[in-house]
Amino acid sequence: MxxxxxxxxxxxxxxxxxxxxxxxxxxxxxxxxxxxxxxxxxxxxxxxxxxxxxxxxxxxxxxxxxxxxxxxxxxxxxxxxxxxxLARTFQNIRLFSNMTVLENVMIGRHCRTTSKILGAVLRDGHTRREEAEIVAFSYQLLERVRLERHVNDFARNLPYGAQRRLEIARALATExxxxxxxxxxxxxxxxxxxxxxxxxxxxxxxxxxxxxxxxxxxxxxxxxxxxxxxxxxxxxxxxxxxxxxxxxxxxxxxxxxxxxxx
Amino acid sequence: MEYFLELFLGGLTRGSIYALIALGYTMVYGIIELINFAHGEIYMIGAFTALIVASVLNIMGFGPITILILAMVLAVVYSCAYGFTMEKIAYKPLRHSTRLAPLISAIGMSIFFQNYVLLAQTSDFLPFPSLLPELEFLEPYAFIIRSSEVFIILTTLVVMVLLTLLIKFTRIGKAMRATAQDRTMAMLVGVDVNRVISTTFIIGSSMAAIGGVLIASHIGQINFYIGFIAGIKAFTAAVLGGIGSIPGAVLGSLVLGWTESFATGYISSDYEDVFAFGFLVLILIFRPAGLLGKTTTQKV
CATH class of the missing domain: 3.40.50.300 (P-loop containing nucleotide triphosphate hydrolases)
Structure with a gap:
């Protein structure tokens, strides 16, 4: 091996x-x-x-x-x-607490996606496709850690165990x-x-x-x-x-x- | 009643301009906890760029709408270039030093830009052409509101909506929010923080440039010093609303605009700044973190 x-x-x-x-x-x-x-x-x-x-x-x-x-x-x-x-989680939870559960995972996709600020303004096909992919991918990950019911909750409002699982999902989002x-x-x-x-x-x-x-x-x-x-x-x-x-x-x-x- | 409405709209116009500049202060502070004192100068450079472009295009015989659009676009491009370069040269090398170092550097940049424009252009006030078209249907109400004021308010509104959408829904917006909340963690989920910081400066600079062009055409004259005054006022507005908070910057700017407008209109125009800053002191006594600012405890 x-x-x-x-x-x-x-x-x-x-x-x-x-x-x-x-x-x-x-x-x-x-x-x-x-x-x-x-x-x-x-x-x-x-x-x-x-x-x-x-x-x-x-x-x-x-x-x-x-x-x-x-x-x-x-x-x-x-x-x-x-x-x-390589992705990691922390001893003390370090979620982006003012963002939703879904957004926390979506931010993990940042380094695997390429849309630039101009794309955000012009909303071209590439940007929209990429955004749709990010959402779909993030949903799948949240299902995997059983947080699909909480997608639109703020991260800070999750119970402790769920916050830990969310941290793992966010780390997994970076592939x-x-x-x-x-x-x-x-x-x-x-x-x-x-x-x-x-x-x-x-x-x-x-x-x-x-x-x-x-x-x-x-x-x-x-x-x-x-x-x-x-x-x-x-x-x-x-x-x-x-x-x-x-x-x-x-x-x-x-x-x-x-x-x-x- | 008409007088009240006139003052109200005048205050809204002032507030809109303050907001365009204050957003740059508050966004940069939110991300790297730096008061970028040279931000007002970016606004001044935007206005000067627009003046130069407009004058050249006017000689070449372009129409007013073309001139307005090209002047605005080039002002934004130039200001962005200055904002971007300033961050790379004056702030980035100091990112890991004491908090005071970049602050002093920012004051230095402010003085540098003022003198740079003073030497490259002139110390006199220059007349600024009214780039904004006159709206005929507003003529009967000219005693309450001028066309340029309508343009300023509407442009600001559009910019605010775009900025909100950008920050809430786009990839770069999420990266900005993540960086503001926890820079190390943002890096660990793969966000290139240097790029986010550059983007923040670019967005802030373009809004300042738009503000610069609008207010210069409204007032009709500029000199190298306008950035300093406007910068101080916008900074005040950002602190008033809670520095680091984007809705706070807008609210603070409007409150400041109205305070100045009503105080000068009903009491005395000699004490405009006294009222503005007196109000700031009052608010900070009762809400030290500003209107919408959060009292944050230091992260361990």
């Missing part, structure tokens, strides 16, 4: 603090990979490096779209990374081959978590998208991941299948151990 994302020797310094320290990570095509570790381990920083929000201090990040050439993405701007085909989810189950009740579990599995199966997720909900992680990377204090301390990670003494000490005692 070919890797869609390969990170080698990634290091990120903030002044004197090394938040990410020489991390190697890869996601293969069609895989669901989880990134776990105690709070402050550098997981979100790693995501920020991948998606172009931070410029890493050292190391390489290479993305390979299925069937396409490998592209070095560190140092690119976030919108360029998105254009290559990614790799989806990065930052704690998608945070704050969800068991029922919502189960729905999310199914949604993530369906996204992989039906849309052929690989997934890298940060998550603290161990049940979810063990359930859906093919492989798990464990980070602590910016360093990568273990890699393996859920079964291997469960039995890894280093991981138990660093992370699961705390829970076992609790």
């Amino acid at each position: 070919t890797a869609v994302l390969t990170i080698t020797g990634l290091t990120m310094d903030f002044g004197g603090l090394r938040a990410v320290d020489n991390v190697n990570l890869d996601v293969r095509q069609g895989e669901i990979v989880a990134l776990i570790g105690p709070n402050g381990a550098g997981k979100t920083t790693l995501f920020n490096c991948i998606t172009g929000i931070y410029k890493p201090t050292a190391g390489d990040i290479v993305a390979t779209p299925p069937g396409g050439p490998a592209k070095t993405i560190h140092g690119l701007k976030p919108n360029q990374v998105t254009e290559i085909g 990614p081959f790799l989806l990065l989810l930052d704690e998608p189950a945070a704050g969800m009740n068991p029922h919502e978590t189960k729905e999310l579990d199914e949604l993530i599995s369906r996204i992989r199966a039906e849309m052929d998208i690989s997934i890298l997720l940060i998550e603290h909900d161990m049940k979810l992680v063990m359930n859906i991941s093919d492989r798990i990377f464990v980070m602590e204090y910016g360093k990568e301390i273990a890699v393996g299948t859920p079964l291997e990670i469960r039995g890894n003494p280093k991981v138990i000490e660093a992370y699961l151990g705390e829970e076992a005692h609790a």
